Structure formats: C-alpha cells, structure tokens
Amino acid sequence: MSNPPEILLSINEVNKSFTNSTPAINVISGLSLQVREGDFISIVGPSGCGKSTLLHLIAGFDRDYSGEMTFCGEKIINPSTRRGILFQSPxxxxxxxxxxxxxxxxxxxxxxxxxxxxxxxxxxxxxxxxxxxxxxxxxxxxxxxxxxxxxxxxxxxPKLLLMDEPFSSLDYQTRLEMHQLTLKLWMEYKPSILFVTHDIEEALLLSDKIFILSERPASLVREIAVPFQRPRELSLIKTLPFNQLKAEILDLLFVLKE
Amino acid sequence: MNKPTSIKIDAFGLILPAIVLTIWFVSSYLLGVPDYILPAPGKIAAVLLDFVTGNSNLSFYSGQFLIHSVASFGRVIEGFLLALLFGLPLGLVTGRFILAKRIFDPLVHLIRMVPGIGWLPIAMVWFGVGHATTVFLIALAAFFPIYINSALGVSQIPEKLIQAARVLGAKGWALFFHVILPASAPSILSGMRLALGISWAYVVLGELTGVSLGLGAVMMNARMLGDTSMIIICMISIAFWGRISDRVLVAIIRRLHPVKEVSRNE
Structure with a gap:
C-alpha cells in the first residue's frame, strides 16, 4: 500500500488585509488549504476575490499576513527558487x-x-x-x-509552480496549445501546480482538483475532485459528465456572487 | 549582429538646408549683406579651415581650434561626470525606495526651480570667474536630467518583472545589476544624452564669463573684436563636438550594455 504524497504546501487560517486604505480591506479570511506533491490544482472564484493575492503570499512576495503558511515544513517568508511563478504577461x-x-x-x-x-x-x-x-x-x-x-x-x-491566469490573454487556439504543453511538462517533471483561472473549462481540463474560493474576503468554499482520466483529450469538453461538473461549479459561483 | 553604422540620407531632409544655403549665398554675393552681419560662406569656410589648420593666418585664432576645443571638452567631461556621479546613484535609489524619494525629491525639485543661468552670479561669487564656475554650472544643470530619468527608469520597472526575477533567485546586488540596472538602462541613457547636450550649452555660458581658453571664450572675444565669422565658426565647432560626444556616449554605452532598446531612443 502506498502512502499519500507528502504535503508540500500547507495554509492554515490565513488572513490578509490591505491596511494602507481606510477602512482596511479584508482580502483573505480564515483560508486553509493543502497542496500535496504532484498535485495539479486549479483555483477558481468570483473575480476580485483575492486569488492573485493568495498566490503572492504563497510566492513569498508579501509577508504581511496572519496565520500559518508553510512550504516543505518551513514558514514562507521570502521568494524561493523552489516556488516558480508564471504571470498573465510573460x-x-x-x-x-x-x-x-x-x-x-x-x-x-x-x-x-x-x-x-x-x-x-x-x-x-x-x-x-x-x-x-x-x-x-x-x-x-x-x-x-x-x-x-x-x-x-x-x-x-521548482517543487511548486504558481500560475496566475497564465493563458488568459492568449487567443483560443494558442491557449489550447499551451494547455497541452503544460500537461506534457507537468507529466514529465511533476511539479505541483497551483493554477489560478476564471475559465472553468480550463480548470476541468487541466487539474485533478479545483478549489473554489468565496467572494472577498476569500476562504475555501469547496474542494472538487476532477474525476476524468488522463491523458485528457479536448473532446472531453463535449461529454456529459464534463458539462455536468461545469454546470455545478458555475452554479456554485453564482450563489457565491449573491 | 554588429553592423557598422551606415549613414542614410533622406533626400527630403536636404531640401530645407539647400534652400537656407541658397539664401545665404544669394544674400552674401548678390545682395551684398555686409560681413559684420553675416559673413559670406566662402569666408567662413576659409577662416574655419585656417582655425583648424593654421595654414593661412587669416584670424587672430589661426590654428587654435584644437586647444580651445580641448579646453571646452575637458570642462564638459568634468561637469558631466560630476553630474553622473551624483545624479545616477541618487536617481536609482530615489526610483526604487519611496522613503528616499520622499527625502530627496522635494529638495531637488526646489533647486531645479532656479534656472541654471540663475546660478551664474552666485557661482562666480563662490568659485570665482573661470574654470570652476563653468564646471559647477555644467554639473548642476546636467544633474537634473540624469537624476530624473534614472529615477523614472527605475520606478517604471513593472513590479511583476522584479518578482519574476526574485523567484529565479535574484536578490540584493544581483537583482540590482542583472535586473534593475538593465531594465532602466534606456531611460538612464536618454537622461545622460540630454545631460550631455545641456553640458555643451552650459560650457558656453560658463566660458562667456571670462576664461582664456575654450570655444565660448573665443566666441565672446570675437564678438568684442567684431569678428563675426569667428563667432559663427565657434557655433559650428560646438555643434560638431556636441554631436561627436553624443555618438561616443552612445557607443560606450552600447559596448557596456548591448541593449537593443538603446537604438530605439535615437
């Protein structure tokens, strides 16, 4: 029997607010989540909910937060070459x-x-x-x-690759190519990936798990396992289970928005 | 990819200079405009040649082109380097750290409100007439474009670019030399080029106040002697050296830092 993969990133009751404005804006509130080695996880949530801020904290760009955030068992205080990042613009x-x-x-x-x-x-x-x-x-x-x-x-x-809507400014064709490339490289090198997106199809095509965040201040609302087998073909998006799951997530996001 | 700088001439750009030259010829040789207002092109050419070579002893300054040029050039370089020495580090720090900006920026902009020429009398009081005053004026005037453009260049670096570099392991001096400096290089370069141009303007101003050597000094003396051709020849010489020094500056920076963007600023 094989043990589950090691926990790579552990976020525990993290709060983040922007205090340089009055009143202070709470961006992340009581957020907890875990990423294990080799995970490919997408993060979706209403726009402006603090997804990018979360990636910033994980990358180590900003140590002004409360709560616990550890990577390989060490508290995150600075950027590290073990946590790569890909932004929307290259x-x-x-x-x-x-x-x-x-x-x-x-x-x-x-x-x-x-x-x-x-x-x-x-x-x-x-x-x-x-x-x-x-x-x-x-x-x-x-x-x-x-x-x-x-x-x-x-x-x-890197042991963890943070991807902050990396393909959202590309045209559809190119985006599909990048999906294939990302999957190929992920299979080859198996970094854990945290993939922020607002494109649910993209999340379903790429990841094993989808974390759904709430409206600001963000917290983890639901963890959805993506059951589709790999390697995944693009034709997956035409299948019923795919669309049912997509509809379910969309519903969830709509409810959150209200 | 090092191609020699080819000189391309756009025929359209030559139309107006040709017209100006024609008017000059016409007014000198056909309309008889006197030499003390505008010397004839032939005379300017002859005196200029004599100023450079000293072959025909046409003027008081025959053959003195080089010593006066060297004197002016020296002051420009001294003043420019002083400006660079203060302006570049201060600008880089101000662009990167908001606290430094809050400390230095108000004073710098307060000083900048006094036009460079306005510093002349007080500089003469402090440094006396001559070399030191000239260098001071150049350094002061050339400081601002270097400071402002360096600060601007650094502050305009996208924060995400710096973050991308930090994740790749750049920090401290490595971040400074491998990211901040090259990313702001185009802006720093344009500041330096502006500053060099200004240096040539202020060397003339400083030298007008009374030094024995220098193109500005020759100009001022020639005016008192009523030698209009010498005035114009000095103007041409200053333009010539200004252009040369600009090319040299660009070449030096290209060698130190072969950024493609350098060429875009030209």
Whole structure:
C-alpha cells in the first residue's frame, strides 16, 4: 500500500488585509488549504476575490499576513527558487535573448557554464523554441513568450509552480496549445501546480482538483475532485459528465456572487 | 549582429538646408549683406579651415581650434561626470525606495526651480570667474536630467518583472545589476544624452564669463573684436563636438550594455 504524497504546501487560517486604505480591506479570511506533491490544482472564484493575492503570499512576495503558511515544513517568508511563478504577461527580460532568459536563474546559482548550456538547451527543446533561442522576446508572439516564461520557470526545477491566469490573454487556439504543453511538462517533471483561472473549462481540463474560493474576503468554499482520466483529450469538453461538473461549479459561483 | 553604422540620407531632409544655403549665398554675393552681419560662406569656410589648420593666418585664432576645443571638452567631461556621479546613484535609489524619494525629491525639485543661468552670479561669487564656475554650472544643470530619468527608469520597472526575477533567485546586488540596472538602462541613457547636450550649452555660458581658453571664450572675444565669422565658426565647432560626444556616449554605452532598446531612443 502506498502512502499519500507528502504535503508540500500547507495554509492554515490565513488572513490578509490591505491596511494602507481606510477602512482596511479584508482580502483573505480564515483560508486553509493543502497542496500535496504532484498535485495539479486549479483555483477558481468570483473575480476580485483575492486569488492573485493568495498566490503572492504563497510566492513569498508579501509577508504581511496572519496565520500559518508553510512550504516543505518551513514558514514562507521570502521568494524561493523552489516556488516558480508564471504571470498573465510573460515578464521576460527584454534585454536578454531567449536562451539567456531561460538561463537567468541558473546563472545566478553560478552553475558550471556547460551545465547551464545543457539545461537551457533541454528546456528550449521541451517548449519547442530551440529555433528562436537567439531572438529577443519582443520579436516573438505572446504565445511564444509564454512558452519561454514556462521554460524559464521550469528550468529551476521548482517543487511548486504558481500560475496566475497564465493563458488568459492568449487567443483560443494558442491557449489550447499551451494547455497541452503544460500537461506534457507537468507529466514529465511533476511539479505541483497551483493554477489560478476564471475559465472553468480550463480548470476541468487541466487539474485533478479545483478549489473554489468565496467572494472577498476569500476562504475555501469547496474542494472538487476532477474525476476524468488522463491523458485528457479536448473532446472531453463535449461529454456529459464534463458539462455536468461545469454546470455545478458555475452554479456554485453564482450563489457565491449573491 | 554588429553592423557598422551606415549613414542614410533622406533626400527630403536636404531640401530645407539647400534652400537656407541658397539664401545665404544669394544674400552674401548678390545682395551684398555686409560681413559684420553675416559673413559670406566662402569666408567662413576659409577662416574655419585656417582655425583648424593654421595654414593661412587669416584670424587672430589661426590654428587654435584644437586647444580651445580641448579646453571646452575637458570642462564638459568634468561637469558631466560630476553630474553622473551624483545624479545616477541618487536617481536609482530615489526610483526604487519611496522613503528616499520622499527625502530627496522635494529638495531637488526646489533647486531645479532656479534656472541654471540663475546660478551664474552666485557661482562666480563662490568659485570665482573661470574654470570652476563653468564646471559647477555644467554639473548642476546636467544633474537634473540624469537624476530624473534614472529615477523614472527605475520606478517604471513593472513590479511583476522584479518578482519574476526574485523567484529565479535574484536578490540584493544581483537583482540590482542583472535586473534593475538593465531594465532602466534606456531611460538612464536618454537622461545622460540630454545631460550631455545641456553640458555643451552650459560650457558656453560658463566660458562667456571670462576664461582664456575654450570655444565660448573665443566666441565672446570675437564678438568684442567684431569678428563675426569667428563667432559663427565657434557655433559650428560646438555643434560638431556636441554631436561627436553624443555618438561616443552612445557607443560606450552600447559596448557596456548591448541593449537593443538603446537604438530605439535615437
């Protein structure tokens, strides 16, 4: 009998408010959740409910919160290379070529040059951008830039990848491609993923579990297990169980909005 | 990808200069405008050549182009470097830290309200007539564009870009050198170029007040001697050196930091 995977991230009764406005705005209130190793979890909730703020806290950008938040058993106080992040916009370094963007974090770790080169080439290949390695980011399309951002995050071998609506500004076709790529890389490297989205289909297609957050101040309302087998085909979105689950989640979000 | 800077000339851009030149020729050679108002193009060319080479002893300043240029150039570099020394670090810190901005910004903008020329008399009181006053005026005037643009460049870096870098392990000086500095480089560069242009303006101002060497000094003396061609020749020389120094600055920065965006600011 195999044990369940280790708990990677544990959030316990976390509260967060923005105190620089009067009155202070409570963004997160009494939120608790857990992420285990290898989990692919989507977070959905009404817009403006504090999903991005939650990812910020987990990333370690902001230590002004109360409650307990541990990653690999350690309290989160600073950003760490073990927790990668992907934003809605790629946030590549415009002054660096594609390959140097990917190598950025490795160079900061002062790894041997040939190892950096090898890793960079590996990940360039994984995201299908080998031919564009000498380009500058702004010479590439939004989808290509997001591929590079994905490679730049994964090359650090993070245990947890935070994805903050990473594909929502891409066109539909490109978004579907990115879904496939994300799934492929996830299967290969198995980082845990926390995927914030407002697209329920996206959440159902990609993740094992969906966390539904309440209206602000956010707390965890429901944990929904996504039962569909992997690998998942796009045709899944035409099936009845898929649409039933989607309708259920939509209902839940509507109720929350009221 | 290092292609030599090719000089492209747009024919449309030549139309107006050609007209101006024609008017100059016509007024000098056909309408007989006197030399003390506007010297003829041929005379300017001859005196300019003599100013540079010293072959024909046409003016009091025959062959002195280089020493005066060197004197002016030296002051520009001294003042500009002083401005850079103070403006860049202060601007970077102010752009990054709100507390620094709250401390420095009000004073800087208060000082900036006094136009550079307004500092001339007090500078003469403090530093006397001549070199030190000139350098002070240049440093003061060139400080502001460097300070303001550096601060602006840093403050405009998207917070998410910095967060992305922090997650990749950049912090402290590494964050500064590998992210903040290159991300704000285009803005810093345009501040430096503005400052260099201003430096050439203020070197003239400072030198007008009475130094023996320098293009501004020659200009002022020539005016008193009624040598209009020399005045115009100095104007041309200053424009020439201003342009050269700008190209050199851009080249240096490109070498230090081969950012594509540098070219976009041109």
């Amino acid at each position: 946030q590549l370094f415009p002054w660096l070529k594609v390959k140097d963007n990917i190598a950025f974090g490795l160079k900061l770790q002062h790894l041997p040059a040939n190892q950096i080169e090898m890793e960079t080439q590996t990940y360039l290949e994984r995201v299908g951008m080998t031919d564009f390695q000498d380009f500058y980011p702004d010479q590439l399309s939004g989808g290509m830039q997001q591929r590079i951002a994905l490679a730049r995050a994964l090359v650090m071998k």
